[in-house]
Amino acid sequence: MAQKTYVCRVDEIEIGSPYIAKIRSFSVGVFRVGDSFHALLNVCPHRGAPLCEGPQCGTTAPVDLAEFIYHRENEIxxxxxxxxxxxxxxxxxxxxxxxxxxxxxxxxxxxxxxxTA
Incomplete structure (x- = not known):
């Protein structure tokens, strides 16, 4: 059964630097994206790496021309x-x-x- 667990104070999470917390037996990364907060299991579904310890970043936009446009800053x-x-x-x-x-x-x-996990 899911339960709500205290992680930290709001001011302890900066944009671009997730807060890694232990909730029961697993690790969770809490991210600040603008004024909102989001949590991910700290396990990459690809090969089990500590996903949330990678960089919080943006990515390149899909475009038709031969150029790179960086977007979605801190959403990835x-x-x-x-x-x-x-x-x-x-x-x-x-x-x-x-x-x-x-x-x-x-x-x-x-x-x-x-x-809540």
Whole structure:
């Protein structure tokens, strides 16, 4: 049964630097994207790497011309092992939308961050 667990204070999570927390027997990364907070299981579904310890970044936009356009700043986490990129809000892999990292609901109460897992 899922339960709400205190993780940290809101001001302990900076954009671009996830907060890694232990919830029961597993590790979760809590990310700040703008004014919202999102949590992912700290396991890459590709090969089991510590996903949330990779960089919080953006990615290149799909374009028709021979140019690179960087977008989605801080909305992506890139696995440090093999470079797979995942949307932090949904857990969806950018290269293959059928692959997903597990997400958890995040709530903010009185400047405290809680994850329901």
């Amino acid at each position: 986490v890139r696995c440090a092992w093999h470079g797979w990129e995942f949307d932090i809000k949904s857990g969806t892999a950018l290269v293959n939308p059928s692959v997903r990292a597990r997400t958890f609901p995040v709530t903010i109460e009185a400047d405290s961050v809680y994850v």
